[in-house]
Amino acid sequence: MSLKDLGPEALVDVSKGLVVDEDGLAETGGLEGGSPQRKVAATAAGGGGVKELNEDDGKNNKESGDGGGSLQPSPCHSWISNSSSCTNLFEDDDDEECEGDGGEDDYEYDPYTHEYVPRIKEPPDGEDSDDGLLVSREQRDASLSFVAQALLESARANKERWDNEQQARRRSSTERISCVAKMLFCSGKALCHISEMPQHLRFNKYILSGYRQLGDFWTCVRSLGYLHNETLNILTHVVPIVYILLYWQTMFPWGAIEGNTFLNILGWAHISASISPWIGSVIYHLFMSYNQGGDRFYQLLLQIDMFGIWVTECFGALSNLTAAAWCLPKDYQTAMMTAYGLAAVWGLQKALTAWTPLARRMCFAPVFISRILAFLLRISPWGGGNPATLSDVVLQDVLSILGGIIGVVRIPEKWFPGRLDLWLNSHHIMHLMVVWAVMHMNAATNGDINWVIGNYDQAQCPVTNNS
Known part of the structure; x- marks a missing residue:
């Protein structure tokens, strides 16, 4: 199977040394210090791409006769490759950038969610920072608003508790007198303010x-x-x-x-x-x-x-x-x-x-x-x-x-x-x-x-x- 047979949308990262075999699977060489070989599915379906498979997944797909066609295509920004560039393998499309939700620079990998998320951009020097910092400012304002609201609620609660304690102290004098009077067998005599x-x-x-x-x-x-x-x-x-x-x-x-x-x-x-x-x-x-x-x-x-x-x-x-x-x-x-x-x-x-x-x-x-x-x-x-x-x-x-x-x-x-x-x-x-x-x-x-x-x-x- 040649690269032409994979279809015009089959893009691979040549910097990782991908080689497509007869099963429509591309193998990556151990270019990163002897790491084990990986296989990715190259589908010819429209809008497809390259998706990483482990060896077991490749075998299962091969045995089932799917030929890797059942795999869902993945957009450019979800590739495993950390390559700085992605290119079309076809000679007539070598200058065309891969399609997707945006360029690679617009996304970054989140190690906690294991997903690619929009990158928070810093504004270029000399440009207005309102647009460039829109995402980070929203996040910052949301965080600051939450903290400020919590502090404000805590201060209000403390003030309310202090006011209640002061009022209780002012009212307690007569109550203490009444209690002491009862303890001293005062026959419940009412005392005056x-x-x-x-x-x-x-x-x-x-x-x-x-x-x-x-x-x-x-x-x-x-x-x-x-x-x-x-x-x-x-x-x-x-x-x-x-x-x-x-x-x-x-x-x-x-x-x-x-x-x-x-x-x-x-x-x-x-x-x-x-x-x-x-x-x-x-x-x-x-x-x-x-x-x-x-x-x-x-x-x-x-x-x-x-x-x-x-x-x-x-x-x-x-x-x-x-x-x-x-x-x-x-x-x-x-x-x-x-x-x-x-x-x-x-x-x-x-x-x-x-x-x-x-x-x-x-x-x-x-x-x-x-x-x-x-x-x-x-x-x-x-x-x-x-x-x-x-x-x-x-x-x-x-x-x-x-x-x-x-x-x-x-x-x-x-x-x-x-x-x-x-x-x-x-x-x-x-x-x-x-x-x-x-x-x-x-x-x-x-x-x-x-x-x-x-x-x-x-x-x-x-x-x-x-x-």
Whole structure:
């Protein structure tokens, strides 16, 4: 069989050394480093071409009598040959390019799909790149669009989840209060949000929940049986009241001053100063949710609270001032105590008429200044008092001042609004600090009174000894 007998459409790759045998099969020589021979079918059917066969396929076709004619023709771009050119074997058509879907340069072999796919062309230099990069740009845009859409959806989901978490945190405060109330056998008492309270009870905008419902006298008393945002304020001052009522006899050297009227007055002044702030505070915090009288009744409660604080600030320092001035002449002692009394009266008037937390604390400034002057006298050569109680004298005022400052600036609930409604907000901390301050006041008073008893004739005064 000659090449002419194969038909005008039978094209072979001469660069691979194809030889057509009598069966219409073309054999390829081992031109690629001794690779085994391959056979391809050369069909004479119109539009045919060359298609690779293995040896078994060739034999099967030969035995069946098909002569390779049953094989489907393959277009030019599906040849196995990696030749850089394909040519017609006929002399009269040697310049004709093989037909197909496009030239060889338009396709490339895909090793993953084992097919020839359109080649992504790069635009020639100097030409417009829109047409040349059409396929690659579509692929790129599709990939980028998919990634961007995924990132956008992820960002939206994260933002939505964050917003939901924030809203859940804001709503959880009241829910936590309800759960804690049930655990503490609060009988399901409903607590209120700050927005539900009258204006005179919204004095701390950072305490958002845990408010009691307004009620009558017994409703206020029964609120001792469940948890709310005034519970800790009440308990921190109920405990000192109970302690003082049980152990007041141990808080002053009563046996050593028997029969001495002046020292007995100082002793009862000390007991009154130790218990009065807690009584006024408990009355204020327990009945501030009373539903009668409105703002006027609330101002009355504030005045009761401030009066208790005034008793502590003024009477609690009497023993310390007495000890500091004990070594002075009697006229000097009288003048000093008279000035202190006038400052205390002025402070009481301001305390009962103050309308803001800062004004209520500043009303004690004259009394505080008097105590500073007494402290300076105490450490001077003319002063008296027990040297061992000097730190207690300082701490009783320092702790009170720090507690008052914390209460004014609303720290730490200012940093965590709504999260410290029940525990450890600024008012709770202030209550604990003033209890601590009164403990130091008791230690300083007992130390100074014992010093006065032992030095009643001024025998231990530095000025008396030097003279």
